[in-house]
Amino acid sequence: MDRTILHCDMDGFYASVELLEHPELKHVPVAVCGNPENRHGIILAKNTHAKKYNVKTAETVWQAKKKCPDLHLLPPHHYKYKEYSLKINEIYQRFTDMVEPFSIDESWLDVSASLKLFGTGRQIADTLRETIRGELGLTLSVGVSFNKIFAKMGSDYNKPDGTTVISRDNYKQLLWPMNVRKMFFVGSATAEKLNKSGIHTIGDLARTDRGLLTALLGKQGGMLYEYANGLDSSPVCRYSEREKIKSVGNGTTFRRNLIGIDDIKVAVTALSDTVASRLRKYQMKGAGIKVDIKDPDFKVISRQKQLSAPTNLAEEIFREAISIIEASWKLNAPIRMLTITAINLCDENEAQQLSFFDENTASHEKGEKVERAIDDIRARFGENAITFGRVLNNDIGIDPKDNRSD
Template identity: 85%
Template sequence: MQLTVDTCGEISYNKDMDRTILHCDMDGFYASVELLKYPQLKNHPVAVCGNPENRHGIILAKNAQAKKYGIKTAETVWQAKKKCPKLQLLPPHHHKYKEYSLKINEIYQRFTDMVEPFSIDESWLDVSASLKLFGTGREIADTLRETIKKELELTLSVGVSFNKIFAKMGSDYHKPDGTTVISRDNYKDILWPMNVRSMFFVGAATADKLNKTGIQTIGDLARADRTLLTALLGKQGSMLYEYANGLDSSPVSRYSEREKIKSVGNGTTFRRNLQGMDDIKVAVTALSDIVASRLRKYQMKGFGVKVDIKDPEFKVISRQKQLSAPTNLAEEIFHASIEIIASSWRLRDPIRMLTITAINLCDENESEQLSLFDLEGHARQEQEKIERTIDNIRAKFGDNAINFGRVINNDIGIDLDDNRIE
């Protein structure tokens, strides 16, 4: 790697040389975060799932012990319990996962500013310009694993390679708590014998098409005729040919350049179907409160509100309303949502699930306009003070320290502690 230092002290590298890319993937992230509170369950099979009583009975994450029983993400709780009757079930706390994700990415940024989150528990790092400061790619990966283990008591697996695709596949190769280096010298030995289904971006349907043409392994894919792959799969065929041959050149974005949030929403399936406006107001009050508090956390406002309604037959309608002024106030989101529901839904019909989303977001510091709901001037400022005070109380004493009267002791399954900030 050829490094240079410019007049401003910035380290750069020769782009014609191989990059050193890391893909960092947290091990059983949701389950690992939950087990910090329950260390006595660490060596037991554990899964994180929604509340079956609220019809959220799906496995969201599992630890290594549960994985040994064949338990899979997205299967139902009863299927998982059938495989492992002693499976310990824990509820999700999405705000915790978000908090730990931010802490983890802050640690990554100690080594490079080129950090590109791929999901809440995965990130790519380009450490090409950091090698002389922190050692080889493997050494940086091992240092990251030890740092996160020491500071956060969590483990991760890291793939190290010369491109993003192979780094991603490397992080899956040795789990949990492992480092795998996939280089130009060994990628054919490591990756090519693997089933083509293991290739990044190859789903079940694509794998089936490839299998029918005789392509069973990643090596078969790499040696296939590119023209035939394009005829079979379109542009995806050409892309997969490049990936299998290590030809990916996509860059790692800087953390500061990551895409801005485009919407903020929250939805839930209720313990029982909503019947009538009284039920609807309870649900909309809670959901609007969650959406508004998230907007304030992200320092954003929405110019519009979208409501998705699902009935017991799983039919969904989606309606939205544009506001005359951007908002991050629960009161305004509530009124907009109720107006949408009242104008687009027969109130005698039951509702299984509601989702409320703030759309067309802008920075909260952008110029204020008059509110649609006449919370003008002093009155609107007072409402914002009230809602920010509620934020502060919850931050200090817990999410359920203060709630709206109509939401307390509800029987529809609203649990603010599980749904507060994702």
């Protein structure tokens, strides 16, 4: 018996979330972008009205404004997107525990075991769309099919705010006439290779001998043959079994280049605070610290070190990151971007016992009490309620709230 799989894809997610607080902009072209003054002048998302002007994700702001002079620009708030993503996935779990997030705004659902409770796949998809619109004010498009790949392609078929069922009876009619570039996992380079071999549509791909595709593209060729012919059998994972976080990091491109240890300490303080608070939120500790440094010529160096004991404290992450930078970077050389990442994560309850001397153990415990008290204050009074003095009124473009929450 075939499975019933849904792929739920939020419509213009970033822009839609931002418009919840700007209803006056609902019927005009809107894009979410980084701040050009902070050298983040790239389009991150756009609404349907901006799409009509061919505004594209990842193009520069000036390119988008050239196409659409009346384009309204809004800054991103990544913590909001994360909060709404969690709310959306909680709604999905009312219908099934087989929920597998694919990105912050996309998830697969296997509702095979839920059909007797909630109706057909189409009915469940429509109920989800109505529920999310009613409770959160957002819209999504849903693909319904017998495998994950066709469900994913179905969610793209009738955007925005649509449900598309791709069945064994209609998939050749719906999908095979489409350009091969529309096939999931076919990028521009792969499409070019396929086109040169006379493969222009998904139907062409499906009818091509699998051996020829493997000779042309390697293992990917065999995979694409299966996908085009509806032979994907990959399972949808339970939400509780999704892959564990392997690292927690935060990076910033600065409004101006960092010069000297004082600038570096301001940046590392803010980034370490972000990483530490996230680790505590996830109830994890990092047994290693990695630092990535990008200079104005976009050259990047990456250095890391193992810690004597895992940590989720900003003070300890700061100390180790500064140590790495001092050992590997000329402090008077300009820094365009800096990223601090906690690696080799472990559950905080399973972390190995501290191997410090007694006085260091006492210092760690004191630091943990202080930083968890900071977490409590921020939870009660907002993210900006308390921060490190060194970060206040900086001129390098760090906003403590946005840094901590994205």
